Amino acid sequence: MSIISVLNPKGGSGKTTISTNLARSLHELGHSVLIVDSDPQGSARDWHAASEDNPIELVALDRPNNVKTLASMAANYDHVVIDGAAKLEDMIAACIKVSDFVLIPVQPSPYDIWAASDLVEFIKARQEVTDGSPRAGFVVSRIVEGTRLGSDVRTALDDYALPVCETTITQRQVYPQTASEGLTVFDADNAKARAETTALSNEILSMLA
């Protein structure tokens, strides 16, 4: 059993998109998965409600205190994927505490990467008192197809001394299109989107191993 939180206080970094697609991808790989919507905005809840037969179960937890109950809930699943809240607040702190892995989606801009500094500090402070738990890593999200990561982005990421997933998530219409129907890229005819999502899942699974 593992708890994976997808966190970044910055809105629009792709947390909900990655959480829902990652969860579905883990399901496709044969794992049992629960999605936890920890964001009061409830985007993952809206996504879940938009389809009638979503193969992934979802629960909403709005209070940091409820997050503590996750460990026992998680025992029934191979993986729990927590879609993180905006703002660095008690909710994010509670998610970090229960997580085995924190995935930090960032858009490929130095401003977005610099904005993750408080979150990274928070995670590192937690790692110090727990001997390294949760592990954490970045995934660059919403990258324009055919572009490479600029050296400014690489340098900004390097400064954090956290792993950066080799997989990047591309800006593709299929992500919002499928989300609007409560679906994921696994319900669409887009092999590249499925491949990058599966590659991300496999990278996270190997980091958890």
Ligand code: ADP
């Ligand atoms: P967050 O949960 O971090 O606020 P979202 O996943 O809701 O971020 O993404 C913010 C907006 O960007 C949404 O409208 C979403 O559909 C869109 N978006 C996110 N990731 C992608 C992507 N890879 N390609 C295209 N649009 C995306």
Ligand code: MG
């Ligand atoms: Mg969101």
